[in-house]
Amino acid sequence: MFEYAPAPESRSVVDIKPSYGLFVDGKFVDPVDGGSFKSINPASEEVLAEIAEAGNEDVDRAVRAARKAYQKVWGPMPGRDRAKYLFRIARIVQERSRELAVLESLDNGKPIKESRDVDVPLVAAHFFYYAGWADKLPHAGFGPNPQPLGVAAQVIPWNFPLLMLAWKIAPALAAGNTVVLKPAETTPLTALLFAEICQQADLPAGVVNIVTGAGETGRALVEHPGVDKVAFTGSTDVGKAIARAVAGTRKKLTLELGGKAANIVFDDAPVDQAVEGIVNGIFFNQGHVCCAGSRLLVQESVADRVLESLKRRMAQLRVGDPLDKNTDIGAINSAAQLDRIRELSEAGAAEGAERWSPPCELPERGFWFAPTIFTGVTQAHRIAREEIFGPVLSVLTFRTPAEAVEKANNTPYGLSAGIWTDKGSRILWMADRLRAGVVWANTFNKFDPTSPFGGYKESGYGREGGRHGLEAYLNV
Known part of the structure; x- marks a missing residue:
């Protein structure tokens, strides 16, 4: 690094x-x-x-x-x-x-x-x-x-x-x-x-x-x-x-x-590009994003490869002074929000999910939280159901597109979703079935004043x- x-x-x-x-x-x-x-x-x-x-x-x-x-x-x-x-x-x-x-x-x-x-x-x-x-x-x-x-x-x-x-x-x-x-x-x-x-x-x-x-x-x-x-x-x-x-x-x-967006990665997705989208989806603005891709759904056959690449990329993220032009992840907005992130992260570990963060030296003053991923997450876990609003990613796997849709829609929220695949037909098939106001294809967190934004359900x-x-x- x-x-x-x-x-x-x-x-x-x-x-x-x-x-x-x-x-x-x-x-x-x-x-x-x-x-x-x-x-x-x-x-x-x-x-x-x-x-x-x-x-x-x-x-x-x-x-x-x-x-x-x-x-x-x-x-x-x-x-x-x-x-x-x-x-x-x-x-x-x-x-x-x-x-x-x-x-x-x-x-x-x-x-x-x-x-x-x-x-x-x-x-x-x-x-x-x-x-x-x-x-x-x-x-x-x-x-x-x-x-x-x-x-x-x-x-x-x-x-x-x-x-x-x-x-x-x-x-x-x-x-x-x-x-x-x-x-x-x-x-x-x-x-x-x-x-x-x-x-x-x-x-x-x-x-x-x-x-x-x-x-x-x-x-x-x-x-x-x-x-x-x-x-x-x-x-x-x-x-x-x-x-x-x-x-x-x-x-x-x-x-x-609120939101609890699914970021869905298929086995034919360009892995490096998808990993950048995953990082942008959950660590942009410290995860303080209503449409953050806080649930990563990875096709089972490429899950290990995607996670290995994701961890390597997360180890390069720089946490620190928000006014430093090299900083990737700044401070959590308030003590109250930091407490909320900590509470849900501790619940994830207590419920049996495996927690990982890169080696990360946090400043002594201020409100800080290291970028974190949880693997071994089930749909019953609180971290898969509740909006964390912080730099915490829950990783689940799927085998078929139909299973990916079912898991992605298994949430009271419906603000956004992301799809990563090489097949345009699959993007259209998925987007038609995802109950989300905004569906990004091979990108995430892209906004434009000409494009409407909003959600369904809660x-x-x-x-x-x-x-x-x-x-x-x-x-x-």
């Missing part, structure tokens, strides 16, 4: 303020009835900033600002003019891409090369893409005169803070809605920097509002009677609670929830991205 000299990205490109208020009606304001909390760097446990916590009155103020902007400015505005603002935001995201990437890695713990090369470019791409739709809504296939819903309440998770913001805000604004967004309490900083970008783009006041806080803030936003649409990405348990809260109201709802309903992503924000 090569020894790499440290190649740290400079923190000096980011100006983190000691404290942040709420972004309401185009201005940063202090909370009326809320408190504050700290956002920390998961790689070092250093406090990055003090963040305002929105209470009920603060949420109400944000929703009223969004309603006023919707009625007076954004809703009546021609689509071509809305498009200009979205294009402007996209260009500013590109101009400030290095700043956004460094801040994302500091606040979230993901490697800088992922923030820089994946997250931020996709954020800009989503705003560019939906800017193009803003004046073409009558041609989107939703009738001759689709209308916006009004005020959208959007609650996003901590694993892709800025990208999830773009997935939610870009189509909502393109369709003519205004937004109140609540970022995750452990990763609010890039959303607050995005608020500054909205100011820089001269976005009309109240079109985008950002209220920070934890679960109670999210509950207040979701249950607010002035909201017309709720969009949530996060855990299945919280998604169920939101569905219950919204039931019986006029609010529209889309949910993108992975939620509705689609984000592509033309389909507009439907959730329009009266059709």
